Amino acid sequence: MPRFAANLTMMYNEHAFLDRFAAAARDGFEAVEFLFPYDFSAADIKARLDEHGLTQALFNAPPGDWANGERGIASLPGREDEFRRSVDRALEYARVLGNDRLHVMAGLIKPEQSRAAHREVYLNNLAYAAKAARADGITVVIEPINTRDILGFFLNRQDDAQAICAEVGAPNLKVQFDLYHCQIVEGDLAVKLKRDMAGIGHIQIAGVPERHEPDIGEVNYPYLFALIDELGYAGWIGCEYRPRAGTSEGLGWAKPWLKARA
Template sequence: MPRFAANLTMMYNEHAFPDRFAAAARDGFQAVEFLFPYEFSAAELKTQLDEHRLTQALFNAPPGDWAKGERGIASLPGREDEFRRSVDTALGYARVLGNRKLHVMAGLIAPGQPRERHREVYLKNLTYATNAAQADGITIVIEPINTRDIPGFFLNRQDDAQAICAEVGAPNLQVQFDCYHCQIVEGDLAVKLKRDMPRIGHIQIAGVPERHEPDIGELNYPYLFELIDSLGYEGWIGCEYRPRAGTSDGLGWLKPWL
């Protein structure tokens, strides 16, 4: 049976962030994820998890200056020291929160910038991150993201992400398979899930194209959920979507899977 984690960055925005844990638990979620925890102490967040008996499934390493439009630094030449510090910061949080998956965002590449240089930096940084995470039993995940939502994002395709994982060769480096992004860039999700499942470390969902609830849009999620289950995936499926209205009111799709 698929297991779902509420994404507290996108869901439950009708509540203050600390109150979203309780709201998710009331709706039957047993796990949560979010983009960045760094506005709060790890201890504060751990208290919320424990109080509401929730598992932390995933969060992201610091992405650079998000407010100024940065979307990760893992592939950015000249930012290697900052990337290493970001990984160390994220691992400190993960040790407290208990999650075993950590997403590092690749970052943006401008037109005309040398792609091979970015890729070289990306590989070296991922090697550092996986080595640093290995002692804590943490898997680093990388995510292809569509360039409609994030123009210029360095990593866009599942096959490219899989090739990067193979080249780094670390046992704790896997791909974050976001069905929403994959559908927009490539489509053919079922075939890609079958092809890549051994190296998929985390899955996320949202309706396409508006990124609302997964029962809205062009994807047949009940079919995909059953496929994911049949392929032996045992991780959490992150619900990274923007509810059309109240979060709880839009959870009718979830009821059959609780």
Template structure:
């Protein structure tokens, strides 16, 4: 049976952020994820988790200046010190929140920049992040993201992400398999899930192409949920989608799985 976590950055936007924890719990969610928790003190977020008996399933390490266009630091040459500080900050939050999955965004690469240089920096930074997270039992995950939504993002394909993890060689470095991004870039989701499941650390879902609820669009999620169960995945499945209207009203798809 899948364990679903509500993404509180994208879902429940009809509520103030701190009220979204309670709204998700009332709808039956047992876990939550967020993109970036750093606008709020960790202790305050922990209190919301405890109040509503929720597990923090995932969040992202700081990505640089999002408003200025940053989409991660891990592969960006010249910002290695900033990347290390971002990991320190993320781990401080993870310890308080009890979070065991940390997503590290790769960042952007311009057309005239060296892909080999970015990859070299990426490997070194991921090795640092994995080693820093290991003492706390935290798994670092990297996510291929489609270039329609995020033009210029360094990591786009599942096979490349798996190769990078293998090259780093850290047992606590895995791939975040976002079905939405994978369908847009590659498709063939079931084959990739079968091929890579042993090295997948987190799964996310959304309808394709609009990124709404997973009961509309070109992906057969009931089939995939059964496949994922049969492959022995016992982690969280993050609902990283933008509701068509009210979040709670759009959760009819979830009822059969609760």
């Protein structure tokens, strides 16, 4: 049975951030994820998790200057020291929040920049992150993202992400498979899930193309949820979508699973 984690960055925006934990728990979620925790203390977030019986599934390492358009620094030449500090800070939070998945964003590349140079930096930084996270039992995940939503993002394809993980060779480095991004870039979702499941560390969903609830659009999610179960995936599935209207009002698609788990 799929296990869903509410993404509190995109969902429950009707509430202040720290109040979203209670709202997700009321709707039957047992886990949450979000992009970044760093505007709040780890202790305050942990208190909300504990109060509402929630598991922290995943969050992202610091991405550089997000407000000015940066989308990760893991592949950026010259930012290696900053990247290492970002991993160390993320692990400090993870030790408190208890998540065993940490997403590291690759970053942007301009057409005139060397992809080979970015890739070499990316590989070295991922090796550092995986080694640093291993002592805490944390798996580092990397995510291919479509270039419609993030123009110039360095990592776009599932096969490239799997090859990078294989080249680094760390057992706790895996791919974050976001079905929304993959459908936009590649499609053929079921085949890729079957091909890559051993290397998948986290899954996320959203409707395609509008990134609303997964009950509308071009992807047959009930079929894919059954396939994910059949393939033996036991992790959380992050609901990283923008609700069309109110978050709770749009959860009709999830009620069979949330109710069953409750």
